[in-house]
Amino acid sequence: MQHVRTKGFNLSGRLAVLSIIALLLSLLSPAAHSYAESSKTTLDLAKGSIVIGNGTVSGKTSSGAAAAYNASGYVITSSSSAVSSNTVTINGGEQQVDLHNLKITTGYNGASPVSIENAGTKVRLTLSGTNVLTAGNPKKAALGVAEGTELTIGTIDGSVNHVLTANGYGGSAAAIGGNESGASGKITINEGTINAKFTSSGNYGAAIGGGQSGAGGVIVINGGVVTAESYGGSAAAIGGGYSSTGYNGKSTSVTVNGGTVTTKIPNAATYDSIGYGKVGTTYASAVQAATSVVINGGAIINKNDSNNITSLLYKRLPVNGSGETVYSVGIKFDDAPSNGTTVTLSHASGSVATKTLNSGNVYTFLPAGAHEVVATREDTGSVYYGLVDVNTSSSNTPNSSGAVSRTIKSTPVIAVVNADAADADLNDGKTSVLVIGNYSEIVNGGSYLLEAGNDYTIQWYKGATLIAGDADDASRxxxxxxxxxxxxxxxxxxxxGKAIGSTSFSSVKTTLGPKNPSIPVPGIDSNLSVTSEAEFTKQPDPTAGAITYTVKLTANDGSNAPIAGATVRFYQDGSKYTRVTGADGIIRFTFGALLPGEHAIKIAFETGKVNGVQYNGSTYDKSFTVVKPEKPSGFTTIAAKSGTTNGKIFGADESQEYIKWIPTIGINQQIYPVTGDVIENLGPSLYSIRYKAFYDGDVYSLASDYRYLVWVQTAQWTVTPVATDSVVWETGAVDVIAGGSAQFVVTPKEGYEIQAGDIQVKYANYSYDSSTHILSLDTITSDIRIVINATKIE
Incomplete structure (x- = not known):
């Protein structure tokens, strides 16, 4: 394995970004939920079954009174602690529904405990406490999500501490999703602990997805802890159900962006854990082609009914959102914490909180190549680092394995350097230099490259006595x-640093008897030719820069012949790195971790023999400054309507660049330059803006941190002035957010004046200032057409 850093991914920077995103969500979500919760109607399931439709509701409040429809939503709870046989049906509109500590069990011929019916129905389901739904009817799902409907699951506080357990019967329906012969609607899981399983074996419906003969529809897992078990039947754990004839051309799309997902299917399954279920042989290729499984993040563990790790897909591999094939990876903690230890695993694809299995392992999916990973134990706060080399082998499950560690793996390798390069002996009375040949190539137990000086230092011993290394270079x-x-x-x-403890000792160097000093040999002068190029990372909120130097070492004797195989040392702010020239005499070396401040670098070829020829040394010195500007501010915005790109951000300039905010900001995020002083053609979203990086040879300016929450809000309503014969509108139609405000300049034509009764406005409060001719509207709750018939002056 090569001990290299993956370009563009800085672990500390990544953690900082994730912390910022978590803070933003914590600031936004609880307040919004608190407001929504207080405005919802509480329905009591103990008083009877509940049906919620498009503008209708049938159910009773805790007092026993018939409930009125509430567009803000409902909190469904039970005044009885007993298991209820009453059901919840949602069959129209877009509904906000909280489930609070519900326990529902239906009979063999009963309905689904909770069902979402009729195409177009959309439900945002918020979990509070522990909710258990058990279907007694083998043809009905415990939580029915009919084809054409949409279900989004979250929790009251955004945590995994609130639970939904859906117990399917084990017949022809899913536990969560489609009923018998039914494909599933769209299911999105953002938060909570979700358990989908069956109370008896022989299920033909997926744990989450389609019923028997039903495709899985669209399933998106963004977070939470999801367990889906389908090991007693013939359906996928997440995705499509069993079908002897395929899914009638319907598709299954499963995307995992985050969270911990655990599945279980039979030992000898010839179908997917996540994807499609068992289908007739002649239909398998068509069903497989209509099945999409995208893994962008999260911790995913696929098991069989013997609890062994098994493959995610049957005889193929999943991809990520960029279309790259991703491979299952088992990552082991080198100190093997006990099973069930909560850890947070972070890498370039994201971060996820999960638990250890199989003597200290966690499991995820990554593209082929080397990936830096960082893992944190919740119980101790200890941070571990690793470089996981993901290979393309599909013969094993998981496909690859790696480790995260806190210990230094490498031990020092000592070499003796004398004035005569051919002399490698340590002799009585002769001055020699002991050097650590591998000082800049040290890795931890997870093959992660550690940084000399930052993560570790060298300790020298004469016999058993600790002594100091050279003052200008402790590695010598x-x-x-x-x-x-x-x-x-x-x-x-x-x-x-990123390691603990110390290594074992190097091999011992023992001093021999005296040796006559060698006769000095005249050397050929050498020349170092140096060019530099700054490296600009795309990563968010960079903390340090890098400059790559191309060095060519030649003989300064008129021939300019390259000197191959020569040792060249690179010094950066007290650290030293050693490289060897190639056949062309060239080395490319990157000075990284350039934090803001003053820096001095030195490149040196020391006098000595190369390939039997004596050369005189040469050096190159350079000083420069690294700065980091403050993040930009002072932006204003214009809202944009959904489906349009008419939003704008004002106050920018061409020294800046911006991205569209997404939950996982990474090095592959599309970055756009600012043209002029207005950012135009924006849809409703959050945007992040920063100053661009540059390097002029003496000053290296890092990109600034992004300015978060430049929010182009969603415009809900359009306010349109209507032309009449008596007034002149100087302002056209504007889009505004719900409950927002707008101003218009309107003047009466000659011979007219605008009086209070002349202005016709609905769905907003308004006022008119005749001295400035400004008509102001606020609390706008609908599309508005403003008509003014000014009064003619007699």
Whole structure:
């Protein structure tokens, strides 16, 4: 395995971004929920079954009174602690429904405990407490989601502490999704702990998805802890049901963006854990072609009924949102925390809180290649690092394995350097330099490349006595020893770095007897030719920069011949790195981790023999400044209607660039340059703006942090002035947000004046200032056409 860093991914920067996003969500979500909760009607299931339709409701409040329809939604609870046989049916409109500590069990011929019916019905289901839905009818789902409907599941506080358990009977219906012969509607899971399973074996419906003969529809998992078990039947755990004839051309699309997902299917299943269920042989290829499984993040564990890890898809591999094939990866903590330990795993594709399995392992999906990962234990707060090399083998499950670690794996390798490059001995009375040949190539137990000085230092010992290394370079020890003196070294973790403890000692170097000094040999002068190029990362909120230097070492004797195989040292702010020139005499080396401040670098070829030829040394020195500007501010916006791009952001300039905000901001996020001082053609969304990076040879300016929450709001209503013969409108139609405000300049034509009764406005409060001719509207609740018939002056 190559011990390299993956370009563009900074772990600390990534964690900072995730922390900011979590803070934003914590600021926005609770307030919105608190407002919505207080405005909902509480329905008591103990008083009878509940039916919610488009503008209608049938059910009773806790007092026993008949409930009135409430567009703000409902909190469904029960005044009785007993299991109820009453049901909840939602059959129209867009509804906000909270389930609070409900326990519903229906009979063999009964309806679904909770069902969403009729195409076009959309339900945002919010969980509170523990909710258990058990279907007694093998043809009905415990939580029915009919084809053409939409269900979004969240929790009252955004956590996984609220539970929904859906127990299907084990017949021809799903636990969550379609009934017998029914495809599933769209299901989105954002939060909560969701358990979907069956009370008896032999199920032909998916745990989450289609019923028997039904496709899985669209299923999106953004977060939460989801367990789907279909190991006693013939359907996918998440996706399509069993069908001997396929799904009649209907498709299944499952996307996992986050959360912890655990599935279980039979040992000998010839179908997907997540995707399609068992189908007739002649239909398998068509069903497979109509099945899409996209894995963008999360921790995913696919098991069989023997609790062994099994494949996600049958005889193929999933992809991510960019179309890259992704492979299952088991990542092991080197100190093997006990099973069930809560950890947070972060990498370039995202971050997820999950629990350890199988003696300290967590499981996820990543594209092929090397990936830096960081994992944090919740119980101790300890942070672990690893470099996981994901290969393309599909013969094993998981496809690849790696580790995260806190310990230093490498041990020092000591070399002896003398004035005569061919002399590698340590002798009595002769001054020699002991160097650590692998000082800049040290990895931890997870193959993660550690940084000299930041993560570890070197300790030198003469015999058993700790001694100091050279003052200008602690990785070197200059000695004039006596015969029999011994020297050794070990790596020791710093108190603020990414490792703990220390390594074992290196091999011991023992001083031999005296040796006559060699006769100096005249050398050929050398020349270092150096060019530089700044590296600009696309990552959000960069904390440090990088500059790549191209160095060519040649003989300065008129031939300009390249010097191949020469050792060149690169010094950066007290750290040293060693590289060897290629056949063309060239080395490319990147000085990274350039934090804001003053920096000095040095590139040096020291006097010595190369390929038997003596060369005189040469050096290159450079100083420069790294700065980071404050994030920009002072922006104003114009709202945009849904489905349009007529929003704008004012106050920008061409030294800036921007992105459209998404929950997972990464290095592949599309970045747009600012043209002029207005950002135009924007749809409703959050946008983030920052100053661009640049390098002029003396000053390296990092990109600034993004300015979060530049919000182009969704315009709900349009206010349109209507032309008449008596007034002149100087302002055209404007789009506004719900409950928003707008101003218009309107003047009476000659011979007319605008009096209070001349203005016709509905669905808003308004006032008119005759001295400024400004008509102001606020609390706008609908589309408005403003008509003014000014009074003629007699």
């Amino acid at each position: 020890l200059t000695v004039t020893p006596d015969k029999g003196d011994t020297f050794k070294a070990k790596f020791v973790a710093t108190s603020t």
